[in-house]
Amino acid sequence: MDATAKPLRIPPQMAVYAEEHRVFDILQKMVQNLLIDRPEDPIPYLIAHLRQDNDDVPRIFVLGPPASGKHIMAKLLSERLNATHLTPEGLLSNDVSAPVEEALSYKGKDQEIPDALWVRLVRERLAEVDCTKRGWVIEGFPWTREQGLLLQMSGTCPDHIVVLDAPDIVLIERNMGKRIDPTTGEVYHTTFDWPEDPEVQKNLVEPAGISEEETGRRLLEYRRNIPGILCAFSKIYKKINADQPCMDVFSQVLTFVLSKPRSLAPYTPRILLYGPPGSGRSLQAALLAQKYDIVNVSCGQVLKAAVAKKTKTGLAMEPYIENKQQVPDNLALRILRDRLSRLDCAGRGWVLHGFPRDAEQAALLSDAGYIPNRVFFLDIPDDVAIERLSLRMTDPVSGERYHSLYKPAPRVEVHERLRQNPADSEQQVQLRLDMYHAGAEELEEFYPDVIHVNADQDPYTVFEFIESCVVKPHPKCVPGELPSP
Amino acid sequence: MAAGRELQAEDYLRENRIMELMNNLTSLLLYHRPERPREFLITQLEKLKLARLADEEYPCLFGESNVDAIFGILDPSGQGYVTGTQYTEALKTLGVDVSNLPAPREKITHEVFKHDMILHLKKSSATFKI
Numbered sequence: 001m002d003a004t005a006k007p008l009r010i011p012p013q014m015a016v017y018a019e020e021h022r023v024f025d026i027l028q029k030m031v032q033n034l035l036i037d038r039p040e041d042p043i044p045y046l047i048a049h050l051r052q053d054n055d056d057v058p059r060i061f062v063l064g065p066p067a068s069g070k071h072i073m074a075k076l077l078s079e080r081l082n083a084t085h086l087t088p089e090g091l092l093s094n095d096v097s098a099p100v101e102e103a104l105s106y107k108g109k110d111q112e113i114p115d116a117l118w119v120r121l122v123r124e125r126l127a128e129v130d131c132t133k134r135g136w137v138i139e140g141f142p143w144t145r146e147q148g149l150l151l152q153m154s155g156t157c158p159d160h161i162v163v164l165d166a167p168d169i170v171l172i173e174r175n176m177g178k179r180i181d182p183t184t185g186e187v188y189h190t191t192f193d194w195p196e197d198p199e200v201q202k203n204l205v206e207p208a209g210i211s212e213e214e215t216g217r218r219l220l221e222y223r224r225n226i227p228g229i230l231c232a233f234s235k236i237y238k239k240i241n242a243d244q245p246c247m248d249v250f251s252q253v254l255t256f257v258l259s260k261p262r263s264l265a266p267y268t269p270r271i272l273l274y275g276p277p278g279s280g281r282s283l284q285a286a287l288l289a290q291k292y293d294i295v296n297v298s299c300g301q302v303l304k305a306a307v308a309k310k311t312k313t314g315l316a317m318e319p320y321i322e323n324k325q326q327v328p329d330n331l332a333l334r335i336l337r338d339r340l341s342r343l344d345c346a347g348r349g350w351v352l353h354g355f356p357r358d359a360e361q362a363a364l365l366s367d368a369g370y371i372p373n374r375v376f377f378l379d380i381p382d383d384v385a386i387e388r389l390s391l392r393m394t395d396p397v398s399g400e401r402y403h404s405l406y407k408p409a410p411r412v413e414v415h416e417r418l419r420q421n422p423a424d425s426e427q428q429v430q431l432r433l434d435m436y437h438a439g440a441e442e443l444e445e446f447y448p449d450v451i452h453v454n455a456d457q458d459p460y461t462v463f464e465f466i467e468s469c470v471v472k473p474h475p476k477c478v479p480g481e482l483p484s485p
Numbered sequence: 486m487a488a489g490r491e492l493q494a495e496d497y498l499r500e501n502r503i504m505e506l507m508n509n510l511t512s513l514l515l516y517h518r519p520e521r522p523r524e525f526l527i528t529q530l531e532k533l534k535l536a537r538l539a540d541e542e543y544p545c546l547f548g549e550s551n552v553d554a555i556f557g558i559l560d561p562s563g564q565g566y567v568t569g570t571q572y573t574e575a576l577k578t579l580g581v582d583v584s585n586l587p588a589p590r591e592k593i594t595h596e597v598f599k600h601d602m603i604l605h606l607k608k609s610s611a612t613f614k615i
Contacts, residue, residue, distance in 0.1 A: 013518065014515045014518070017515065017518045018515060021522045023511065023514055023515070023522060026522060026523065026526070027507055027510065027511060030507070031498075031503060031507060034497075034501075034503060035494050035497065035498070038493075038494075038497050041613075042501050042503060042506070042613070043530055043533055043534050043537070043613060044534065046526075046530055047527055047530045047531060047534070050523050050526050050527045050530070051527060053523060
């Protein structure tokens, strides 16, 4: 490359725009669909695809051994996500079309329906408008690896596969209590899900194949096939323990299907860490900066650096810092803005901590055009914060820092000469904690997607959690519901 | 099998000039930054569809005035022509792939320059199978 050429500067608004509107994902989906369907004329096809606007609809398989609760999970999911709920049996009974008749004729002759035909049935049903518009949840399909591969080859791939699992003994026992309402086809259970309506109770019948031997046979069949299926969909499935109360299983399933896969979209992390004193903001910021090569912007440090450099704003701030007063917002913001607008921050991303402290400062920051895309609240109880800070001591001779609980001084004479930073005294810490509590609530309201981190853990555990949230995109929101905090 | 499918996909992308289309759409999107990107893309594709029928007015970031402006920058003293190197650089600025073009002549007048630029722009925004 010509080193004398002017470096190509891309306006930062473009990156922000692309990220906010997920331009990359839109275009990626367009190319993906083009390649799957390879239409003769791509332009009208793309127009139709964009009109459909169904990139985000749920596409889910719910798999699991007999009696693991597939049906209930799929039903709850489809109700919650407003998607179409499909079952293999339902496919055969609902509509009358050529493949359905073909399948029924196999069934009439007591033969197995071939995999290819199943796949055609499913594909045809999924192409219908309710599935394309609202998304779909299919339970219990595919049940062989071949079906899975055929589906993939024909271009149908779910976004999530929920695999329910429980020990065999639980499943066999559970299956024995299964009852079916012959009129509606609903599934009930003698102990776990007994209908309240006596009319329904009277009608219930024992379905076929719930005996121990029969269940055992089906389980064996399932266990033989499931590794192959999961191998075909290795990146998108999650195993969930079904031997828990129904609602617990459901909440886990829902969290999983709302998560989004990692996107290849170019993305510069703009992280904001917020927490009480002693919650480990600086440490986490340093770890993030080190691992992801982003710029660690500590508000306090930046302000002090400006004062030391004797810049104009720095000199204006000096009296405040010397008297340990809070620096006025506009001065602090000016200095921060200088730092964040430098090329390294724009190109590599930043992790900011120590600012903003309340909603007013946060508003100033976003007015200046610096909107973080991940906001973390490091939560610790007050007494932990006090314990972490007020017991910190420094050895004036060696400069080493000690903590009476976590890192006591090695020898008595060292212990005796330890001195405490006046800012770490219990009153001071309490003062800073009060300031934190004053701002925390409104700040949480200000930022829509706050991620709460339990910071009262090992620093690396906290770091791993933060990392996972930085790398993964924000989860989807359930339609018609505000994102839960 | 897998390799064959991959090749087919590549052929498809090349034949229909999907990558150029996506590049153009992305630049349009990032330049205009519309509130509703989906609707914007639909409009652009509709325009492209119409332009294909009429063979004019392709959706493109640069217009005639931009070409004139570039010529003005390259020829500040008003000689009325630019050199071959300047001509190639101008094409690069407009986002045209210059690797397969024949070497341009020494002196290029304003008319030729404008005509060529517009032709190239049209070619690079006519992203469909011919």
